[in-house]
Amino acid sequence: MGNCLCVKPATKDEVTTLNTREAPPAHFMIKIESFSVLEKYGIKKYETKEFVAGDYKCNGGGLNLYRRLILKFNGKDSDYISVYLAMADTTSLPTNWEVNALLSVFLFNQIPGNYLSSTGRTLCFQATKSEWGISKFISRRQRIFARRKKVLSDPSNGYIIDDSCVFGAEVFVVKRELVIERVLLTNVNTYYNHALEISGLYQLPQRWVCEEFDAGGQKCYWFSASNSSWGRPVYIDLATINDPNKGFIVKDCCLLNIEINVKAVARVS
Incomplete structure (x- = not known):
């Protein structure tokens, strides 16, 4: 599976496990140029354009599911980058729709040319909750050997080079095609x-x-x-x-x- 990095949030009981892999994300990638401008002007979030990931089957037919990635940079805990997935258009779905999806978030390491990815999380999207994600995907700072080191913005880590970085996402819909054997x-x-x-x-x-x-x-x-x-x-x-x-x-x-x-x-x- 590759190398593994544990990014520890402020709370002791919450640990985000990140793995590295060579293959890029299958569904969506976004390149952010002039990343420092976000912090300079206090931009808190960015919502990407819509992309298709998975489908929803209803009454024998299928509907494409449009998603939007939301990146939050200066939230309540400014030490972390948050990544969320939102349903972009739900008007064609039934009233009490529910979609279960497996989400993995990616960050491109520009030095070795591989991707840092989160362990897939199963999320339940509903009419009352159409946005889910990882509130603490990666820390801007991490305490290593009793000193502070920038995990994201330090160029030696390879995530931000020439003030540019690349995020990505994979979304797999958990389809209800269960076969039961008795x-x-x-x-x-x-x-x-x-x-x-x-x-x-x-x-x-x-x-x-x-x-x-x-x-x-x-x-x-x-x-x-x-x-x-x-x-x-x-x-x-x-x-x-x-x-x-x-x-x-x-x-x-x-x-x-x-x-x-x-x-x-x-x-x-």
């Missing part, structure tokens, strides 16, 4: 015996399958030792079974008795 296990624990008479033994082909028989409601077969898919591939040696003094084969005929112990039966629906 398994009913019945405790049987029953023995079944099946007698089988084989005539013309020496004229049988190398692989021979008997007629099916029932054991615990299941169709079973008996096949020759040359097929070792089930059972014992070596049951008795040819020298022993062909010895007329042993009595296993009489007049080119032999008798087999098959005993099956059915422990349980599984019924899948």
Whole structure:
């Protein structure tokens, strides 16, 4: 997965885990030039243009979901950059719509050429709450070895170079296409015996399958030792079974008795 950086917010119990990866975000990227102007003029947030990520299925049809990324730079906790995802247009959605989406936020590291990304978070967008995100995506400052160091704005970190930085986002809609399988296990624990008479033994082909028989409601077969898919591939040696003094084969005929112990039966629906 790559290197991992834990950015610790002011509260001890809140930790944002960031990973690095080579592939760029799949859905949206924004390049901010003259980044220092944001702080200089106290610009608190920027809302991107709309982009399509995922779709919403309703009544057999599908609607594209338009999103907008919101970057907040000088919020209540000015040590952090906040990144939010908002539904851009919900007029075509049903009254009580609900969309679950997996959001990952990215920041381009311009020195190695890879991306710092947040661990995907599942967000529930609703008619009453159409904006979700990460309030503390990355810190502008982080305490390292008992001193203050700028995590975002220090050019040596590679996130802001020539006063420019690149953010991105991936949004995957969690579609409700769940398949449910029901398994009913019945405790049987029953023995079944099946007698089988084989005539013309020496004229049988190398692989021979008997007629099916029932054991615990299941169709079973008996096949020759040359097929070792089930059972014992070596049951008795040819020298022993062909010895007329042993009595296993009489007049080119032999008798087999098959005993099956059915422990349980599984019924899948």
